[in-house]
Amino acid sequence: EDKVVQSPLSLVVHEGDTVTLNCSYEVTNFRSLLWYKQEKKAPTFLFMLTSSGIEKKSGRLSSILDKKELFSILNITATQTGDSAVYLCAVEAGVNYGGSQGNLIFGKGTKLSVKP
Amino acid sequence: KAGVTQTPRYLIKTRGQQVTLSCSPISGHRSVSWYQQTPGQGLQFLFEYFSETQRNKGNFPGRFSGRQFSNSRSEMNVSTLELGDSALYLCASSSAVIRGTEAFFGQGTRLTVV
DSSP: OOEEEEEOSEEEEETTOOEEEEEEEEOSSEEEEEEEEESSSSOEEEEEEOSTTOOEEETTEEEEEETTTTEEEEEEOSOOGGGOEEEEEEEEEOOOOTTOOOEEEEOOOEEEEEEO | OOOOEEEOSEEEEOTTOOEEEEEEOOTTOOEEEEEEEETTTEEEEEEEEETTEEEEEOSOOTTEEEEEOTTSOEEEEEOSOOGGGOEEEEEEEEOOSSTTOOOEEOOOEEEEEO
């Protein structure tokens, strides 16, 4: 059965700290791995990773994928209170029809709380 | 450009009733997927529609169904509601032109079954 496991489930840090969130997966027909940030309702897209070893970066956030060891990490440096949210990792898996979204298998998320 | 729009935002229904939720994707996006989010199970995939055809389906009972119209708007229907159907229902749209295109989510519909 396809599964995505995130760790830790929750994390409390202080502003300025650096955090690393983990996501491991076991899926058939892996297509891509995506990270989302969910503050209230709509998850907002952060990164999509398809190739191993290539870091994606956006401001203080960065992420990398290891397709051999089947995991990804999301790093947040110099955390701010606005980073407090649930971070979701999702893996796109499915049959290999062209140009499709397939379906996203989500982990349970990591709840990050950043204290001032 | 406008994001993904879901209506209604909140719904309260009683057991046994049925409900229809609506999702308007980002203009130009042809793929719409539906997800159920609960505290215990997290986000779970319901189904995906592309060009009015259901292409993928998750492990939900037949009470959950959907459809997509020619303008890519999608509806999800849940019949014979159960208490356990109380959840946040999210839809996501993608252009699905390039493999692995990222999905953008709507604000969701919060369904409460009493």
